[in-house]
Amino acid sequence: MSAGRTSPFVALSRAIVLGFLRDKASVFFAIIFPLMFLVLFGGIFGSQGQSKVDLIQVGDVALVDELSPAARAAFDDTFEVSRLDDLDEAVEEVRKGDADVAIEMRGDVLVAHYTQTDPTKAAITQGALRAFVDGTNVAQSGQPPRFSLSTEQVEDDSLETIQYVTPGLLGWAVAMSAAFGAAATLQGWRQSKLMRRLQLAPVSTRTVVGARVAVTVGIALVQMAIFVGLGAAAFGLTLTGSWWMAIPLVVIGTLCFMSIGLLAGAITTTTEGAVNAANFMVLPMAFLSGSFFPLEGSPRWLQVVSQALPLRHLNDGMLDVMVRGQGPAAALLPMGILAAFAVVVTLVAARLFRWETS
Amino acid sequence: MAAISVHDVVKTYGSLRAVDGVSLEVGEGEFVGILGPNGAGKTTTLEIIEGLRRPDSGSVELLGEKVWPRNAGLLPRIGVQLQASSFFERLTAREQIHTFASLYSVPTAAADDWLERVGLVDKVDTRVEDLSGGQAQRLSIACALVHDPDVVFLDEPTAALDPQARRNLWDLLAGLNDSGRTVVLTTHYMDEAEVLCDRVAIMDAGRILQFDTPAALVRGLDSPTRITVAPGQLDVADARGLAGVSDADEAPDGVVLTTREPARVVATLAERDLLDGVRVQTGTLEDVFLSLTGREYRA
Ligand SMILES: Nc1ncnc2c1ncn2[C@@H]1O[C@H](COP(=O)(O)OP(=O)(O)O)[C@@H](O)[C@H]1O
Ligand SMILES: [Mg+2]
Numbered sequence: 001m002s003a004g005r006t007s008p009f010v011a012l013s014r015a016i017v018l019g020f021l022r023d024k025a026s027v028f029f030a031i032i033f034p035l036m037f038l039v040l041f042g043g044i045f046g047s048q049g050q051s052k053v054d055l056i057q058v059g060d061v062a063l064v065d066e067l068s069p070a071a072r073a074a075f076d077d078t079f080e081v082s083r084l085d086d087l088d089e090a091v092e093e094v095r096k097g098d099a100d101v102a103i104e105m106r107g108d109v110l111v112a113h114y115t116q117t118d119p120t121k122a123a124i125t126q127g128a129l130r131a132f133v134d135g136t137n138v139a140q141s142g143q144p145p146r147f148s149l150s151t152e153q154v155e156d157d158s159l160e161t162i163q164y165v166t167p168g169l170l171g172w173a174v175a176m177s178a179a180f181g182a183a184a185t186l187q188g189w190r191q192s193k194l195m196r197r198l199q200l201a202p203v204s205t206r207t208v209v210g211a212r213v214a215v216t217v218g219i220a221l222v223q224m225a226i227f228v229g230l231g232a233a234a235f236g237l238t239l240t241g242s243w244w245m246a247i248p249l250v251v252i253g254t255l256c257f258m259s260i261g262l263l264a265g266a267i268t269t270t271t272e273g274a275v276n277a278a279n280f281m282v283l284p285m286a287f288l289s290g291s292f293f294p295l296e297g298s299p300r301w302l303q304v305v306s307q308a309l310p311l312r313h314l315n316d317g318m319l320d321v322m323v324r325g326q327g328p329a330a331a332l333l334p335m336g337i338l339a340a341f342a343v344v345v346t347l348v349a350a351r352l353f354r355w356e357t358s
Numbered sequence: 359m360a361a362i363s364v365h366d367v368v369k370t371y372g373s374l375r376a377v378d379g380v381s382l383e384v385g386e387g388e389f390v391g392i393l394g395p396n397g398a399g400k401t402t403t404l405e406i407i408e409g410l411r412r413p414d415s416g417s418v419e420l421l422g423e424k425v426w427p428r429n430a431g432l433l434p435r436i437g438v439q440l441q442a443s444s445f446f447e448r449l450t451a452r453e454q455i456h457t458f459a460s461l462y463s464v465p466t467a468a469a470d471d472w473l474e475r476v477g478l479v480d481k482v483d484t485r486v487e488d489l490s491g492g493q494a495q496r497l498s499i500a501c502a503l504v505h506d507p508d509v510v511f512l513d514e515p516t517a518a519l520d521p522q523a524r525r526n527l528w529d530l531l532a533g534l535n536d537s538g539r540t541v542v543l544t545t546h547y548m549d550e551a552e553v554l555c556d557r558v559a560i561m562d563a564g565r566i567l568q569f570d571t572p573a574a575l576v577r578g579l580d581s582p583t584r585i586t587v588a589p590g591q592l593d594v595a596d597a598r599g600l601a602g603v604s605d606a607d608e609a610p611d612g613v614v615l616t617t618r619e620p621a622r623v624v625a626t627l628a629e630r631d632l633l634d635g636v637r638v639q640t641g642t643l644e645d646v647f648l649s650l651t652g653r654e655y656r657a
Contacts (some may be wrong), residue, residue, distance in 0.1 A: 011460030015446040015453065022448040022485075188447060196410055197444035201461040202433040 008203045012211035020181070020219065029180065030219060031226060034173035037292075038227060041165040042235035053125050055079040056090040058104040063136055071135060078128050101125045162235040164294060167246070167318035170227045172282075172291035174220045174250055175257040175311050179282050181216050182261025183274035190355070191271060213258065220254040221247070228322075240325035246318050249331050249338075253314040256338040257282070259345035260310075266353040285311045310341040359422055361386045361509055361540040362407060367416030369402055376402045377413070378564030384542060386508075389535045391551040392544045393643065394561035395656055400544035401441050403561070404513050407542070408438055421508060434462060437507035439498045441514050441544075445486040451497050452482040455504055462505035472500040476530060492523035496530065503534070510534065512543040516550060528553060548643040548655065560647060567650045572643060579649055581641035583620040586612045587627065588635030600626055611637075 006014075020026050057064060067075055075081075082099070084090045090102035091113050100121050101114040112129055116122050189195040198208055224246065231237030264277035286292065288302060289311035295303055306312040317334030320326040362384040369377040377399045384390050392400045405411045407418055409425030409432070418425050423432050445454055451473065459469040473482055476496040481489060489497060495515055502510055515531065516524045524547070531554055535541045545551055551558045552572045559569040568575060582604065587597070589612045597606035602619035612635070617623045620638060627633055647655040 005463065005465050006456075006460040008461050008463070011457045015449055015457045018449055018453065019447045191442075192444050192447075193440045193442040194444040194446065196405075197438065197440055198461070199410060199428070200408060200433060200436070200438050201458070202430060202463075203461050 008201075009207050009211055009214075012203070012208060013215050016185075016212060016215045017218075020215065026177070026180070026184075030173065030177035031223060034169050034176070034223070035226065035230065037169050037172075038165065038230065038235075041169070042162040042231060042237075052080040053078060053101060053121060053128070054099040055081050055125075056093060056099045056102040057081055057083050058087045058090045058102055059085060061103055061105050061110070063105070063110055063133065064103070067132070067136070068139070071132070075132060078124075101129075103129070160236070162231055162237050163323040164319070165292075166227055166231040166237050167322050168289075168291040168315050170224060170250075171253065171289070171311055171315040171318055172286040173223050173227070174253055175260075175282050175286065175314070176279075177219055177223065178216050178254045178257035179261035179264065179278040180275055181219070182212070182258040183264040183268075183278040184261075184271055185212055186262055186265030186353075187268065187271040187274040190265075196355075213255070216258055217251055217254050220250050224250050237323075239322055241321075242326065242328040242330075243322045245321040245328045245331040249314065249317045249321070249335055252335050252338045252342070253310075256310050256314070256342040256345070259342045259349060262349040263345055263352070266349040282311075285309050288312070289315050291315060310338055313337045359386070360384060360419075361388070361421060362542065363419045364403075364407060365417045367403070367406055367413045367418065369399075369406060369411065369413050375564045377406065380416070380561075380564075380566050382559060382566065382569065384540060386540055387535055387538045389541045389554060389556045390543075391555035391558045392542070392561055392566075393546065393548065393551040393558050394544075395546055398561045399564040400546075400561055401513055404511055404542065404544055408436065408511055434505060435508045437502035437505065437510040439495075439502040439510075439512045439515060441517070443486070443494050443498055445494075445498070448485055448487065450483050450485050451478055451489065451493075454486055454497060455501050458501040459504050464505045468506070469500075469504050472504050473497075476500045490523075491519050492527060495519065495527060499530065507539070509540040509542070512541070514544055514546070516545065516547065524550070548647075552643055558643070560643070560650060562647075562651050568646070575643060575646045576641045579641040579646050581645045581649070582616045582618050583641075584639045585615045585617060585620065585623055585627075586637040586639070587615065587632055588612045591632050591634075602626070 064075065064081075084093075084102075087102070087104055090099070090104075093099045094102050094113055094115050097115065101112050103110060103112050105111075110129065110133055112125065114122050114125050189198075228237065228239065228243075232239070260281055261274075261278050264281060265274040268274040268277050288306045289295075289309050290298075290306065291311065295306060295312075313334040317331045320330035320334075321328065324330075360383045362382065364380055364382040367377055367380045368375065380399075380403055392403065394400050402411065406413050407420065407425065409418075409420070409429060412426050420429075420432060421435060423429055425432060446457055449457065452470070455469040455473060456466045459466050473479060476499060478493060478496055478500070481493055484493075486494060486497065499512065499515060502512070512531070516527050519527065528550065531541075531543070543554070555572065557569060557571050558575065560567045560575070568578075570578070586609065592613050594606050594608050594613055597603060597613050597615055600606075600615070600623060602617050602622040603615045604618065605616040607614050607616075615623060620640075624633075624636075624638070627636060644655045647653075
């Protein structure tokens, strides 16, 4: 900055950032629009999510009271326990929906009074109670059980809505703004001949492309900070151990979707056309990649097809490290797939790009 | 040494010969215009000289160096205004030219000087989208000159401006080669080429038909002089009988006499006291174009 001089890289980056911030539509679609979805899913549907099961314990329930500390912790993770002494009163609470289940001991039998109003919760309640009963039987008899129950990982079903939607919506937001940014820049700069003009300035292509990439990656990281910040502050999002691996994931995901934007810009002749083409590629992909709803309950074919979509891998990677508690290595395969997509799509875009639009 | 030396350059698009064997020498400090109707090949020629497009054949030297492939050493020495407003979107005039200054590693103070010189001081905080056509052209010219290049290329800098804005811009353009800078501009306005340029290359259908000073071009034309006498002073038959007049016609602004002996005719008109409101027109570049192509000039 000395003597009023700025490096070409900094000057270009600043010009691009200002152009972005002053374009209300870009800011809206990159930040506000996805946040509206986050608030919608996290705030409104969130209350119907799989939160803890409200359990009323009537009188002494030996099974629960005598749980080992580890089992007790697991029990408390699943159930929000309150106590009542009157069974009728407790059952009435369940009937009214103020609680999900009431339990009492009749001799050696644990009796659970539950409601079918929310079938998912009812299933979780029954399954969980059965598991505790079986576990306690094994612990007390000292005998290995004759039958064992194998459990499938059901973490996604048990993830609270906010845990699920934050990575998915973030993936969509990053994909959208990276693709739009690249598509609009390529077309806009070609239309206005600014790209030609920059060719005649003593700056390398690397500097120009580098500035555009740096700004887009910066925007993606800001999106991430806002999503995670708002999710945690307002909707109880809790990140798991290696969430920081989502940062390199977002960076590579941004590159990947910039390449898709370049492709959209290369195959179209106007800025509007380029943005529409980018939208046409990203929006269906967001649906098919589980950005808006979990794929676990979707048809088999969809799950297979979605494996071919880069956003699926970005979403999966972020879910794994941000909320499923997987180790840092879980992000590596998605990162590799996204990088491969980025390289291939960029090469295709470069082949299809024409200087002339006429 | 010539600032620009173009030798037999050809550029085809499919079967169209957009530039069809152009040769051109421009001296240092010269102000040269390429004049021709739309589609003549002016922009293509200019972009080949700048090194933006590769010619099919022929060679270009700019300041003694090859322009193709991209010659990074040459770029700081040339300034360009392309035939479009090549701006960064949504920046103000000042941000715009500061960005260009940084691309050329020039202090921003030099950029501010140029804003002043092109008369945009009170528009520095206006976004480029909100500038008028003339202001945008001025900013674009300032951005082309911010690094004080030795050669500057301006592609139709006055296109799409109203006549007043066009004339205002001429003052700015006329001063560009004062300090020894070489200027090449394209235009489809005859009057502009005549007023601004030391030499004019007349271009049509990819070829340069003639390249000379405006005066020499007109002189070489050997066209008759037209003298217009104010209406109501002379009837056509009478006019045809005057010594030295080869033809006479009624026109809305008077009677037009055609002659190859203008001095003699003017003397006769003076004797008859008919000189009030007389207009004398020798050949124009328009006549040059007509005689070179056999077509009326239409921009
Ligand atoms: N990229 C291109 N592809 C095909 N034809 C082109 C291209 N650029 C220019 N032309 C054609 O070449 C001719 C010369 O164009 P141009 O140099 O732009 O003329 P001018 O600047 O004198 O108006 C025109 O007929 C134009 O249509
Ligand atoms: Mg042109």
